[in-house]
Amino acid sequence: MSYAEYTRRLSRIADIRNASALLQWDQETYLPPKGAHFRGQQLSTLSEIAHAEFTDPALGQLLNELLADATLSGEQRRNVELSREDYEKNKKYSADLVRRLSDATNKAFHSWIEARRQNAFFVFEADLAAMVALKKEEAGVLGYTRHPYDALLNEYEKGATVAGLDAVFGELLPRLKGLLDELLAKPSADDAFLKQHYDGDTQWQWSLRLMRDLGFDTEAGRQDRSEHPFSISFSPQDTRITTRIDEQDLGNMTWSTIHEVGHALYEQGLPVAQYGLPLGEAASLSIHESQSRLWENNVGRSLPFCRHYLPVLQGYFPGQLKGVTPEAFFAAVNKVQPSLIRTEADEVTYHFHVYIRYELEKALLEGTLSVKDIPAYWAEAYRKWLGITPPDDxxxxxxxxxxxxxxxxxxxxxxLGSLYAAQFFATAEKELPGLPESIGRGETAALLGWLREQVHRHGRYFTSDDLCRQISAQSLSSDFFIGYVRQKYGLS
Amino acid sequence: MSYAEYTRRLSRIADIRNASALLQWDQETYLPPKGAHFRGQQLSTLSEIAHAEFTDPALGQLLNELLADATLSGEQRRNVELSREDYEKNKKYSADLVRRLSDATNKAFHSWIEARRQNAFFVFEADLAAMVALKKEEAGVLGYTRHPYDALLNEYEKGATVAGLDAVFGELLPRLKGLLDELLAKPSADDAFLKQHYDGDTQWQWSLRLMRDLGFDTEAGRQDRSEHPFSISFSPQDTRITTRIDEQDLGNMTWSTIHEVGHALYEQGLPVAQYGLPLGEAASLSIHESQSRLWENNVGRSLPFCRHYLPVLQGYFPGQLKGVTPEAFFAAVNKVQPSLIRTEADEVTYHFHVYIRYELEKALLEGTLSVKDIPAYWAEAYRKWLGITPPDDxxxxxxxxxxxxxxxxxxxxxxLGSLYAAQFFATAEKELPGLPESIGRGETAALLGWLREQVHRHGRYFTSDDLCRQISAQSLSSDFFIGYVRQKYGLS
Structure with missing residues (x-):
């Protein structure tokens, strides 16, 4: 009886949050400009309601009772444990803080849009500074022992800390820097043929074909266009992705679609019966990202994948891709080159973009960097790690x-997602004989089945680390990623 | 202080309802098929929450206090009075009835879709019968003195009763039947040129042009496609319409778009500062429909409108419309012909479609007709009033x-909307000298300004009848509609 009451309450909270997610999706895809003001208010109201329902003392009481209930199954118990954690965390936020965070987000989002339009960081400065102050307050409310940033990191990746991430990056970056230097010493790949004019409607048709090929259930989701590609889900039976078409770059939309499909396949694979409950949710953001990266990079930028899809693409774009060989195509879509835009970075330089933001956020939270100095900090960090500086904001x-x-x-x-992806994919290659050959025939259903089994069906049952150890018999190690990259680029 | 608390509460309820409206909009436009189940659940949850907030005894207390507050302005008082009425009505619904109505709607909607797919009324029968039983229960809960249907009619049009509508139709229908007989005795207009192939994308471009021309603010709304055209609003700054394109019929989308634009212009003209409050809402459904009909028919099917837009349309469709004269175009878009589909009916026969449904609903509510007999009743009613019978469900x-x-x-x-439209338009013609000539130049801003002033800016301040008397110095009379139709068709 009380477990049923618990699922009823959680399902109701999920309904509110999923409604909220639809409002966000619409905000990024179809919202007319003047609709922004009331949309922000509507989102704030739904946040408040969801927060009130998830901090209702009656729910806390119910969770305590259930934790003492010996008749629960293992899965039921795990749901209750995780909900209890979520409840405790939610309780730390006052309704006032929830409203202020929501309002600050609405304000900052619109001034960021305006700052981008004017190409002027200072337009964003005041609202960003207010946001940083609020995040410091939030870190205090959530609590931390060593570093205020720890409290925020933990929100996105349970257990993540500055100490832990310093260790990960401390090991990864020097190896990657050496690898980058090796690669830049070699002749650069020619990707000019990817940067011709590619008709937008044809690209769109190609992306729909690709979605279906990879196993995206188009009866349980769809693709739309937005300024920045993202994936979002309102239930495992309604998972949406967005894309952006650049008519001067075939690669942009293609691998962005594969990336978002990777996220969506995870969402579509979550157990429907656990709707609204922790076991119906993704394990963590890093595991979510492992799925998108695995499909985008380990599958989508592999030579077998290129071998299979180049002729398909030549069907869509016969003129632009005439005479291109699979090897040349593979080299082009894996071209390594320091660049300014994170989302367009290759697999190797990508981590420098992340690291720069990580260090920057750490400094903002510590108070050793102020918002107005971000552009200067940014320029210096890009010069240091990638040898280039942005010409504008x-x-x-x-x-x-x-x-x-x-x-x-x-x-x-x-x-973390890239590292998990490499580690999981290495395991899949061992457990699925002939995987590269399957990919070369455009057959990825077995791989999807393996991921469903290993990752998707578990929801949040396991932590990222537990899941990783269960799949690959060891904790996260950058060895897999480094090994994968060295092999891809033919480095010894 | 307490008026501010009142607006805060009402604004919050509006946020929830508008979120719900976005979920409905998405359901009709973009929802993937498998998403229907959880979408239904999400809509039910939002209904429940909005209902709980609008029946909170603290709100009732607040409204009572405000009614005794002599410092309120006239507008503030009117808001409070109307909210108090809404509150009393909401209180009649138990949370259980709200949930059952929402669930029954989700079920019936999907079985209606399925019944249409199979073209078989019996597929819809059980869920419709359950819905009718629930509506009888609802009528009992709402209360009525003379007829259970009165309780439901009052939900859509305050004060509407079987007695009142019997009187309206009793006066309108015989005159219309005589008029129809006169028209059918004349040679039929030729509308074959409207029924050629008209490219869908070009129709879409034309509809966007038309929306803008009529004053639809595209920064505060948009058009999408759906199976059945509708308009919906999430704030006066985000009002959406949908359309359906029939590539074999230019008229279908064109006048449907004008109709929905008419609704949207009303919503865009509601006072933003009254968001969530009664004075920020439309006066009634019939007044809403008066706006859509006025633009669709009194403006959009007038000879001056045809004179102006025929050359524009010939630019979009030079082949199909070559040699068509404005007079021939006007005759074609006003062709009178008994037909089976209400939404495609001409202005004259339209009211028979409505009357048949009115009589049928009355009989269902009385219990003198059972759901399984609807198809037979339908066939007989269409034969009687329009001389035709549907070949299928x-x-x-x-x-x-x-x-x-x-x-x-x-x-x-x-x-009622058509009758109000004719009455309002007759007044506008008196008060705006040269109105037909303006329409003939494609200039409708003055008319829109007049409607904003006369109708839109008042929100729900006036009842339909008060508004009608204020605008045209008399209550609703079918004389205006009959006069308008006789004049259009050149009948003495």
């Missing part, structure tokens, strides 16, 4: 939407 | 979505 500190959403501590999950 | 009793939404008592507002 749009290609610098205004490029990511994250801070305007109040998402401090989010970026590191991108790097 | 899709062209018969399955054509309208309304019953699947639980909307019994809604149809009569369509006829």
């Amino acid at each position: 749009r290609q610098g500190a205004l490029q990511d939407v994250h801070w305007s959403h109040g998402s401090f501590g989010y970026f590191p999950t991108y790097s | 899709r062209q018969g009793a399955l054509q309208d979505v309304h019953w699947s939404h639980g909307s019994f008592g809604y149809f009569p507002t369509y006829s």
